[in-house]
Amino acid sequence: MFNSAVKRKLTAGETVFGSFFKVDSPAIAELYGLAGFDFLILDAEHGCLSHAQIENLVRTCELMGMSSVVRTPDAEEANILHVLDSGASGIQVPSLKSATEVREVIRKAKYWPLGERGSARACRAAGYGTMDDYEQRANAETLVSVHVENKEMVEDIEALCAIDELDVLFIGPGDLSASLGHPGNASHPDVVAAIDRVIEVAAGRKHLGTVVGNAKALETYVARGVHYIAWLSDLGLMRGALAGAAANFTTYRGDKA
Template sequence: MFNAEVKRKLEAGETVFGSFFKVDSPQIAELYGLAGFDFLIVDAEHGCFTHGQIENLIRTCERVGMSTVIRTPDAAEANILHVLDSGASGIQVPSLRSAAEVEEVIHRAKYWPIGSRGSARGCRAGGYGTMPDYEARANAETLVAVHVENREMVEDIEALCAIEALDVLFIGPGDLSASYGHPGNASHPDVTAAIDRVIEVARGRKHLGTVVANAAQLEAYAARGVRYFAWLNDLGLMRSALNAAAANFAPYRDGAK
C-alpha cells in the first residue's frame, strides 16, 4: 500500500522530479502533484512533523499519484521504521559518514533476508494485514537514498557504490562546501572536484540525485547522468512567488501613485 513509482521510473532509466517539503499542508502537497511532480521529499530533518502528519502527507501524495520519500532526522532505527510502516515510498538519510553506516541503514530499512526490519503486516504499508507478499514487495520496491554531503562520504564513494540495496546517492553541494572548508561556496574548486569524483565513480552504478534551483543547474546535472532531482523546497518556492506578487505593490507605496 505504497507508491513505488519513483523507484520504478529510475530503474526504467527515466528522470524524476521532486521537491523538499517542510510544511504540514496536504493542500500544498496536492498542488505539487497537480503540477506534475513525481515525488516529494518530506523533510523530517529540518521540518517539524509528527508521525501522524507524515502519514497523512503520504496519503495525500498517493491521491495525486506522487511518491513520498522521507528525509529522516537521522539513521535511528525508530525513525526509519515509523515512516516505512506508514507507507512511505522510501527514505533519504542525512548525516552519514561511511559506507558502514549506510549498511546499517539498509539493515534497518529492509526485511529478512536483506535486513532485520521488524515485521508488522498490520501497518498501513502492508495494507493492514491484507498483503501476504508484503515483505518481499517492500524489499523490492522501497527506495533507499543517502546524502553525500561530507568529505568522508566522498572518500568512501567506491564502497558506497558496492552496496547492493542502496538506490540513490544524493549530492548535497551546500553541505559539501562546509565540509571542505568553503561554506556557502559550492562553486569552489575543492567542492566541484568532490562532486566530479562522486559522479565519475557512481554514474552507471547508482542513481544520482541533487537539488537544483534553476534550469541551467538542471540541464548541467542531467547532462552528467543525474536523474533524481529536488527542485528547491516548498518554502523557497512560496517565498519567490510572494516576492514576485509583492513587487507589484511597489509603485503604490509611500504615495507613489
C-alpha cells in the same frame, strides 16, 4: 499501500522531479501533484513534521500519484521504521559518514533476508494486514537514498557504490561545501572536484540525485547522469512567488526600490 513509481522510473532510465517538503499542508502537496511533480521529499530533518503528519502527507502523495520519500532526521532505527510503516515510498537519510553506516541503514530498512527490519503487518504500509506478500514487495519496491554531503562520504564513494539495495546517492552541495571548509560556496574548486568525483565514480552504478534551483543547473546535472532531481523546497518556492507578487505593490505603497 506505497507508490513505487519513482524507483521504477529510475530503473527504466528516466529522470524524476521532486521537491523538499517541510510544511504540514496536504493542500500544498496536492498542488505539487497537479503541477506534475513525480515525488516529494518529506523533510523530517529540517522540517517540523510528526509521524502522524508524515503519514497523512504520504496518503496525499499517493492520492495524487506521487511517490513520497521521507528525509529522516537521522539513521535511528525507530525513525526509519515509523516512516516505512506509514507507507512511504522510501527514505532519504542524512548525516552519514561511511559505507559502514549506510549498510546499517539497509539493515534497518529491509526485511529478512536483506535486513532485520521489524515486521508488523498491521501497519498502513501492509494494508493493515491485507497484503500477504508485503515483506517481499517492500524489499523490492522501497527506495533507499543517502546523502553524500561531507568529505568522508566522498572519500568512501567506491565502497558506497558496492552496497546492494542502496538506490540513490544524493549530492548535497551546501553541506558538502561546509565540510570542505568553504561554507556556502558550492562553486569553490574543492567542492566542484568532490562533486565531479562522486559523479564519475557512481555514474552507471548508482542513481544520482541533487537539489537544483534553475534551468541551467538542471540541464548540466541531467546531462551528467543525475536523474533524481529535487527542485528547491516548498518554502523556497513560496518565498520566491510571494516576493514576486509583493514586488507589484511597491509603487502603490511608496516603497523604495
